[in-house]
Amino acid sequence: MTEMSGADMVVQALVDLGVDTVFGYPGGAVLPIYDALFNHPSIKHVLVRHEQAATHAAEGYARSTGKPGVVLVTSGPGATNAVTGITDALLDSIPMVVLTGQVPTTLIGTDAFQECDTVGITRHCTKHNYLVMSPENLGAIMHEAFHIATHGRPGPVVIDIPKNVQVATGNYARPNMIEHVSYRPQYDPDPTDIADAIELIANATRPIFYTGGGVINAGPQASAALREFVAMTGAPITSTLMGLGAYPSTDDKWLGMLGMHGTYESNMAMNKSDLIICVGARFDDRVTGRLDAFAPHSKKIHIDIDRSSINKIVPADIAIVGDAGRCLDALIAKWNSDGRKAKDLSEWMRRIDGWRAARCLDFPESKAADAEIMPQRAVRALYDATRGMDPIVTTEVGQHQMWAAQHFGFDEPNRWLTSGGLGTMGYGFPSAVGAQVANPDRLVICIAGEASVQMNIQEMSTVSQYRLPVKLFILNNEWMGMVRQWQELTYESRYSNSYSDSLPDFVKLADAYGWTGLRIDTLDELDAGIAKMIATPGPVIVDCRVAKLANCFPMIPSGAAHTDMILQSSEVSGTMDDEAKALV
Amino acid sequence: MKITLQAAERHVLAITVTNEAGVLAKITGLFTARGYNIESLTVADITSDHAVSRITIVTNGPPPVIDQIIAQLDRLVPVHKVVDLADQGPHVEREIALVKVAGTGEKRIEALRLADVFRAKVVDTTLESFVFEITGNSDKVDRFIALMRECGLVEVGRTGVVAIARGASAL
Numbered sequence: 001m002t003e004m005s006g007a008d009m010v011v012q013a014l015v016d017l018g019v020d021t022v023f024g025y026p027g028g029a030v031l032p033i034y035d036a037l038f039n040h041p042s043i044k045h046v047l048v049r050h051e052q053a054a055t056h057a058a059e060g061y062a063r064s065t066g067k068p069g070v071v072l073v074t075s076g077p078g079a080t081n082a083v084t085g086i087t088d089a090l091l092d093s094i095p096m097v098v099l100t101g102q103v104p105t106t107l108i109g110t111d112a113f114q115e116c117d118t119v120g121i122t123r124h125c126t127k128h129n130y131l132v133m134s135p136e137n138l139g140a141i142m143h144e145a146f147h148i149a150t151h152g153r154p155g156p157v158v159i160d161i162p163k164n165v166q167v168a169t170g171n172y173a174r175p176n177m178i179e180h181v182s183y184r185p186q187y188d189p190d191p192t193d194i195a196d197a198i199e200l201i202a203n204a205t206r207p208i209f210y211t212g213g214g215v216i217n218a219g220p221q222a223s224a225a226l227r228e229f230v231a232m233t234g235a236p237i238t239s240t241l242m243g244l245g246a247y248p249s250t251d252d253k254w255l256g257m258l259g260m261h262g263t264y265e266s267n268m269a270m271n272k273s274d275l276i277i278c279v280g281a282r283f284d285d286r287v288t289g290r291l292d293a294f295a296p297h298s299k300k301i302h303i304d305i306d307r308s309s310i311n312k313i314v315p316a317d318i319a320i321v322g323d324a325g326r327c328l329d330a331l332i333a334k335w336n337s338d339g340r341k342a343k344d345l346s347e348w349m350r351r352i353d354g355w356r357a358a359r360c361l362d363f364p365e366s367k368a369a370d371a372e373i374m375p376q377r378a379v380r381a382l383y384d385a386t387r388g389m390d391p392i393v394t395t396e397v398g399q400h401q402m403w404a405a406q407h408f409g410f411d412e413p414n415r416w417l418t419s420g421g422l423g424t425m426g427y428g429f430p431s432a433v434g435a436q437v438a439n440p441d442r443l444v445i446c447i448a449g450e451a452s453v454q455m456n457i458q459e460m461s462t463v464s465q466y467r468l469p470v471k472l473f474i475l476n477n478e479w480m481g482m483v484r485q486w487q488e489l490t491y492e493s494r495y496s497n498s499y500s501d502s503l504p505d506f507v508k509l510a511d512a513y514g515w516t517g518l519r520i521d522t523l524d525e526l527d528a529g530i531a532k533m534i535a536t537p538g539p540v541i542v543d544c545r546v547a548k549l550a551n552c553f554p555m556i557p558s559g560a561a562h563t564d565m566i567l568q569s570s571e572v573s574g575t576m577d578d579e580a581k582a583l584v
Numbered sequence: 585m586k587i588t589l590q591a592a593e594r595h596v597l598a599i600t601v602t603n604e605a606g607v608l609a610k611i612t613g614l615f616t617a618r619g620y621n622i623e624s625l626t627v628a629d630i631t632s633d634h635a636v637s638r639i640t641i642v643t644n645g646p647p648p649v650i651d652q653i654i655a656q657l658d659r660l661v662p663v664h665k666v667v668d669l670a671d672q673g674p675h676v677e678r679e680i681a682l683v684k685v686a687g688t689g690e691k692r693i694e695a696l697r698l699a700d701v702f703r704a705k706v707v708d709t710t711l712e713s714f715v716f717e718i719t720g721n722s723d724k725v726d727r728f729i730a731l732m733r734e735c736g737l738v739e740v741g742r743t744g745v746v747a748i749a750r751g752a753s754a755l
Contacts, residue, residue, distance in 0.1 A: 119606060124613050128661040131605065148661055182602055182664045308655035311648060 001173045006135040006166040007032035010099065013142035014043055016174045019070050021046060021061060021437055023054040027074025028114060029101025032166035034072075046437055046466060049458040051078050053430035055085020055156075056456070059094045060434030063417045064392050066219060068095035068149050069434065075101045076114030079160070080121065084424060086156045087125040091421025092242060093217055095154035097145050098122075104164035105133055118160040127155030128183075132162070135170030147178040152185025153306040154217055185305060189322035194330045197277075197301045197318050201331075202340045204275035206298075206348045207235040210258065210287075213242030213420065214280015214304060214324045216413045222325030223247070223413045226279065229332050234342040236352055238266035240281050241405055242420040249409035255352065256361075259287040260556045261402040264360035267562035269352050273298045280304060280324040283313040284421070285584070293561030303327045360554045360567055361406055369524035375400065375475045375546040378526060379407040379447065382473060385530045391443040392417065392435045396428035396452030399481035399552045404447045406552075426455030429472060433459055436468040443471070443534065450476040450543075451500045460513040463539045471533050472541045474506060477548045485551045490558075490576045506543035515539040558583035590646035594623070596669040596677060596747045597654065598755060599639040602662040603629045610660055611639060620645060620653050624679075624722075624744035636664065640746050642722075667755055669747050677747040681725045686713040687736030695735035702728045713738075721745075 004012065010033050014022070023046045026034045037045055048054040051073045058069025069089075073082050079100040089096045103112040119131045128148050130141050138161065145157040201207060209230055215222050223246040230237050230253055237247050238258040247254055256263035258270055267289075270276065276298045281287070283302075288294040294314060302309075302316035303324060310319045320327055365374040379400075393408060394417040395401040401418055410416045417435060419427035432446035446453075453474055463470050483498040510517025516536045520529035520543070533540045551572075554565045559580040566572060601607050608627060615622050623642040630638045643653060650668065657666045669675040683704070685695045688711070699706065699716050702724065708715035718728050722745060729740055749755070 120609070123606065123610055124617050129606075153659075180661075183661045306659060308652065308659050310655075312652055312655075315648070 001171045003169050004172055005032065005036070005169050006132075006138050006161065007036040009135060009138050009170065009172045010142060010161070010166070011036040011040065011043065012172055013139055014070065017143065017146050020044060022070045022072050023048055023057040023061070023434065024072030025051050025054060025074065025078060027078050027101060029075035029103060029163045030072060030078070030099075030166075032163065033099070033101070033161070044437075045072070046433075047462065048430065048433075049461050050456065051081035052084050052426065053433070053456045053459045053462070055082050055089065055096070055098065056424070056427050056430035057434030057437070058096050059085065059089055059092075059427070060394060060417050060431030061438040062094050062096060062434075063431070064414050064435040065438045066414065068097055068146060068154075071096065071098040073098070073100055074114065075103055075118065076116045078114075079118040080116055083121060083125060084422075084426075086122055086158065088419055088422040088424045088427060089156040090125050090127065092419065093154050093213060094156070095149045096156040097149050098156060098158045100158060100160045101166070102131070102160045102162040105162045106164065108162065118158065122158045125156075126158045127153075129158040129160065131160045132165050135165050135168045138165060138170060139172040140175065143175050143178060144180065147180065148183060152183070153214075186321050187305070187323040187326055189303070189320045189327045189330050191330070193318055193320045194327070194334050197320065198331060198334045198338060198340065200275055200299055200301060200318065201233055201235075201277060202335070202338075202343065204235075205343065205345070206273045207233065207275040207277060207345070208255075208269050208273045209235055209237035209277045209279065210239070210270065210281055211237065211243045211246055211279045212240040212281025215243055215246040218280065218324035220413055222323075222328060225325055225328035225332060229328050229335070232332065232335055232342060234345050235277070236269060236349065238262070238270065240284065240287055240420070241418060243281060244405060244416045245410035245413045248411040250411055257405050259284075260289070261406065261552055261554065263406070264358045264554050264565055264567060265352055265355040267556065267565060268355040270295050270298075271562040272351070276300045278302045278304075278316075279328065282309040285313075288313065289556045290559055290561045293563070295562075358567065360565070363550070363553075367523070369522065371523045372547045373520065373523050373526055373544065375403050375477065375550050376407050377523070378475055378544050378546055379403045381526050382445070382447070382530055383408045385527065385534060386443060386445070389443050389534070391415065391445050392432075392439060394418065394428045394432040394435060394444070394446045396446070396448045396455075397423045397425045398449045398452055399477075399485065400447055400449040400452075400475040402482075402552045403475070408447070425452040429453055430456050430459050432470045432472070433462055433468060436470050437466065440468075444469075445471045445473055448472060448474045449481060450474050450478065450503055450506075451480045457509075460509070460515065460539075464514050468539060469537060470539050472539070473533065474541065474543055475546050476503070476506070476543050477546050477550065478503065479548060481550075482552070488551065488574065489572055490581060492574045506541050510541040515541055518542045520544045590649075592621075592644040592646060593650065594642065594644045595650050596675065596745060597641045597643060597657070598667045598669055598747060599641065599657060600630075600664040600755065601637050601639060602664070603635055603637040604662060607637070607662045608639070610662065611641075611657065614656055614660065615643075615653075618652075618656060620649065626744040626746050640744070642745050665755060669749055672749045674750045675747050676750060677721045677745050678719055679722055679725055679745050680717060680719050680743045681729065682707070682741045683716045683718060683729060683732055683737065684713060684739040685716070685732050685736045686738045688712050691735045695732060698728070698731050698735065704728060
């Protein structure tokens with residue numbers, strides 16, 4: 001027990017929790033904590049230019065390291081600006097702790113300057129939140145918050161700390177082990193469920209693994225276990241957007257991503273399978289397409305650490321609550337102890353090869369030297385140029401994000417950082433900042449669209465300040481491409497407000513912030529431009545001009561089944577009925 | 585286009601939670617955010633140290649939705665336990681209503697007679713009014729209030745349902 005101020009307690013707890021980096025922005029209600037952080041020897045504070053960017057940077061830090069991201073912002077607008085990133089972390093299960101300043105307890109509820117009801121506003125976009133009313137509780141709350149953010153299904157936790165609680169003194173003690181009174185997530189699966197699952201897996205003739213972000217969240221050992229178990233069973237595997245990298249894209253059992261912009265082979269295989277082994281995914285609407293036509297002939301094994309994910313959308317035949325890694329370990333152990341042998345799945349794999357033959361990711365392009373660059377080609381060129389460099393890739397949200405998911409291959413977890421659940425434009429660039437801070441020696445690339453990148457473009461200044469060598473690769477088609485694509489699909493190409501008018505000159509913008517700016521206009525400049533981006537030290541913007549009207553295919557239109565994929569733009573009709581129009 | 589809804593069932597949930605600021609908002613907010621129904625809700629702390637509250641929620645929805653409600657409640661950090669009393673076998677439900685009836689003459693006498701039949705207690709009276717206290721399951725309270733409408737009902741206050749499983753075992 002040591003007596004100290006609340007602000008010192010916050011910093012001491014961060015030190016005791018092993019936090020090395022905080023993303024934040026100061027303001028009146030957090031000045032005591034900022035003073036305690038002044039020239040701190042072990043905690044690096046990264047000053048962002050907007051609080052939303054602090055939260056996305058913390059997500060990038062967390063997603064690329066597996067450690068919780070930490071954010072420090074002031075009361076009122078500081079807290080409300082952080083809400084989008086907090087919600088993003090909730091939807092994508094990213095461990096994050098957000099410390100917000102608050103007006104002194106004596107002023108709470110009086111509409112004081114920069115007061116907002118932070119715990120009220122964040123109650124439903126956090127995993128849990130606290131308003132600390134006394135410094136005596138602050139230390140314990142700090143430790144409990146990190147415990148909750150990182151245990152079970154990870155998520156964001158907000159701690160709202162009134163200014164007088166930061167100034168007043170209380171006793172701080174570092175707790176040994178936290179056993180929460182009510183929050184006790186289940187990590188180990190029920191052995192009976194594991195035995196039942198093995199029975200189904202061993203006897204399936206058309207099995208498929210469908211994995212998600214839960215495998216990434218369970219740590220690298222879960223990805224290793226997944227690879228081992230897939231090899232044992234011989235079954236093909238697909239994954240959600242959030243799960244890319246858990247299984248190597250270069251393996252022949254890998255079918256690519258599934259869902260709305262997934263591959264034809266993965267969606268067809270899901271539809272025709274007789275067993276789906278879902279690990280750490282949640283049957284999101286982007287994955288299932290039309291629910292009553294979703295995988296109609298298959299049994300479902302659903303493994304998830306969050307019981308509420310099971311039977312939420314698709315009923316499971318076998319529900320296994322537990323950590324993805326431990327569940328996979330248990331499946332492997334049971335498979336071995338039962339002496340199971342992989343079934344001959346060659347007939348199933350032959351059918352899958354038939355769907356692969358559709359070559360759904362091919363796209364029409366001209367190979368002429370002065371040809372316009374197809375965005376898919378740009379992503380593939382970037383992938384080819386960075387193979388062996390083990391880059392971390394972040395994206396914004398839209399067409400470029402889907403092209404990146406389709407054409408950039410990932411072989412290891414924690415390399416792919418994207419906003420899946422909330423679909424937050426403005427996520428990618430600050431998340432690359434966070435990833436680069438956490439991994440200073442790695443190649444970090446943000447694949448962006450010219451529209452999304454402007455949502456947090458102010459972070460160029462942060463990058464300059466900390467000399468972060470982030471590479472910002474903009475696929476510039478002068479359109480909010482995904483909005484325009486939907487307007488073509490649904491509204492007879494009435495392009496309501498989807499043109500990116502009055503774009504900045506990104507090369508000059510780079511210059512203004514002390515970055516290097518490059519522009520790629522034609523196909524013959526593509527490889528050299530990418531090579532120059534990689535070879536240039538420090539931050540680089542690449543304004544890669546791509547075909548303006550290219551659309552992202554294949555695609556399952558809203559309200560359609562996996563088997564009704566649009567493979568090429570010639571299949572687009574331009575109108576939809578109201579049922580489909582009402583879907584997102 | 586039409587929006588179709590599935591047939592609903594009535595369920596009584598008993599939820600124990602840490603008695604801390606915001607916990608009730610968290611639970612009711614979950615119901616609004618996810619579009620679940622609350623027919624009634626009661627809450628009070630139930631331990632001598634005031635550390636734990638018991639919330640009783642009467643809700644309705646198709647069985648998969650009820651399942652989701654329980655799973656969603658269960659994952660909230662301050663929630664200790666969620667029990668669907670319908671799943672636990674037979675249970676007892678009670679609520680209290682305070683029913684104010686105003687009037688004189690025959691209607692006033694009839695109100696008192698009916699109150700006697702329902703074993704409602706008179707907890708306040710003036711020359712032209714009664715306040716009855718009635719305890720029972722919701723049906724009984726509903727029926728009493730319906731009869732009082734004919735006898736000069738002017739105001740009703742109800743607690744909502746509290747419920748507990750029959751037998752020796754505890755939550």
